[in-house]
Amino acid sequence: MKVFVWNKKRALSYLALMVCAVGMLALGSIESTQVYQDGGEKLLPVYSVEREGEKLVSLTFDAAWDDSDTDQLIAILQKYNVPATFFMVGSWVEKYPESVKKFVASGHEIMNHSDTHPHIDGLSKEKISAEIKNCNDKIENATGVRPSLFRGPYGEYNNTVMEEAAAQGMLTVQWDVDSLDWKNLSPDEIVERVTKRTKPGSIMLFHNGAKNTPEALPRVIEALQADGYQFVKASELVYTENYTIDNDGRQRKKS
Numbered sequence: 001m002k003v004f005v006w007n008k009k010r011a012l013s014y015l016a017l018m019v020c021a022v023g024m025l026a027l028g029s030i031e032s033t034q035v036y037q038d039g040g041e042k043l044l045p046v047y048s049v050e051r052e053g054e055k056l057v058s059l060t061f062d063a064a065w066d067d068s069d070t071d072q073l074i075a076i077l078q079k080y081n082v083p084a085t086f087f088m089v090g091s092w093v094e095k096y097p098e099s100v101k102k103f104v105a106s107g108h109e110i111m112n113h114s115d116t117h118p119h120i121d122g123l124s125k126e127k128i129s130a131e132i133k134n135c136n137d138k139i140e141n142a143t144g145v146r147p148s149l150f151r152g153p154y155g156e157y158n159n160t161v162m163e164e165a166a167a168q169g170m171l172t173v174q175w176d177v178d179s180l181d182w183k184n185l186s187p188d189e190i191v192e193r194v195t196k197r198t199k200p201g202s203i204m205l206f207h208n209g210a211k212n213t214p215e216a217l218p219r220v221i222e223a224l225q226a227d228g229y230q231f232v233k234a235s236e237l238v239y240t241e242n243y244t245i246d247n248d249g250r251q252r253k254k255s
Contacts, residue, residue: 041159042158042159043157043159043162043163044245044247044249045157045162045171045172045173045174045249046171046172046173046174046203046238046245046249046251047174047175047176047203047248047249047250047251048176048199048201048202048203048249048250048251049201049203049237049238049239049250049251049252050201050250050251050252050253051200051201051237054200054230055200055227055228055229055230056200056201056229056230056231056232056237057198057200057201057202057203057204057224057229057230057231057232057237058084058085058202058203058204058231058232058233058234058236058237059077059082059083059084059085059204059206059221059231060084060085060086060087060151060173060175060203060204060205060206060234061073061084061085061086061087061205061206061207061208062086062087062113062151062205062206062207062208063086063087063088063089063092063113063207063208063209064088064089064092064113064117064153064207065092065207065208065209065210066208066209067092067095067096067099067208067209068209069208069209069210069213069214070096070099070102070103070208071102072214073208073213073214073217074102074103074106074108076214076217076218076221077106077108078106079218080218080221080222080225082221082231083107083108083109083231083232083233084108084109084231084233085108085109085110085111085149085233085234085235086103086108086109086110086111086208087111087112087113087149087151088100088110088111088112088113088135088139089113089114089115089116089117089135089153090114090115090116090134090135090137090138090139091115091116091117093110093135093138093139093142094138097142100139100142100143101142101143104143104145108233109145109233109234109235110139110142110143110145110147111139111147111148111149111150111151111173111234111235112132112135112136112139112147112149112150112151112165112170113135113150113151113152113153114131114132114135114152114153115130115131115132115134115135115138116131117153118131118153119153119154119156120152120153120156120157120161121152121156121157121158121160121161125160125164128160128161128164129164129167129168132150132164132165132168132170133168135147136168136170146169147170148169148170148171148235148240149170149171149172149173149234149235149238150165150170150171150172150173151172151173151174152172155174155175157172157174171238171240173203173234173238174203174249175203175204175205176197176199176202176203176249176250177193177194177197177198177202177203177204177205178193178205179193179194179204179205179206179207179210179213179216179220180193181206181207181210181211181212181213181216182207182210184210184211184212185212186212187212187215187216187219188216190212190213190216190220191216191219191220191223194216194220195220195223195224198224198229200229201237201250203234203237204220238251239251239253242254
């Protein structure tokens with residue numbers, strides 16, 4: 001007969017397992033699939049996605065400035081039948097609700113880019129949570145749909161930011177192709193940067209209100225479509241469960 005001995009060491013081991021299990025349940029389904037960088041304690045967001053055998057890419061815009069090019073962007077995307085993902089700041093949504101509705105009516109999706117566009121990785125846990133939640137509330141109020149993806153202002157993130165986003169059911173998404181349109185690069189420079197860096201599974205970053213984006217965008221789309229790429233919304237490109245992330249932020253489906 002095997003005798004079970006309950007001692008201090010065994011008790012501490014069982015307690016640690018119980019705390020870990022409860023913590024995983026509390027953090028939610030997105031949180032439980034987040035991946036740490038190899039050999040470290042740093043969580044990694046999604047920069048690009050490995051979609052084997054598919055030349056899928058996502059066109060994303062960060063919306064934090066004015067809305068002067070809303071109609072232009074919608075017309076361009078409609079012409080080429082390209083769906084896009086707009087990461088919007090809550091204050092932008094509040095200021096330009098009609099533009100938000102126009103993007104949705106045209107088949108594009110609206111995701112979370114924080115409420116006030118702060119340097120979010122320097123905020124407390126409570127303020128980070130509020131930034132994400134308040135933006136989600138405004139987007140849901142304007143569109144009827146609560147966002148499932150989050151992108152930090154300035155591309156900033158840390159473990160707390162990602163954990164708070166995951167606690168609200170959101171995956172943190174970055175980009176691997178930066179148009180640098182916010183630097184007012186010429187249309188030629190934007191086209192060259194984007195087309196040379198795009199690969200299957202890429203997530204491209206543009207901005208609304210950028211000076212030369214409306215001129216560069218059609219050429220970018222034409223070049224990539226001619227090369228066999230298909231544009232999909234970011235929510236359709238990423239995996240939300242059963243995945244791994246390489247050290248370079250490339251998301252892969254677990255086999």
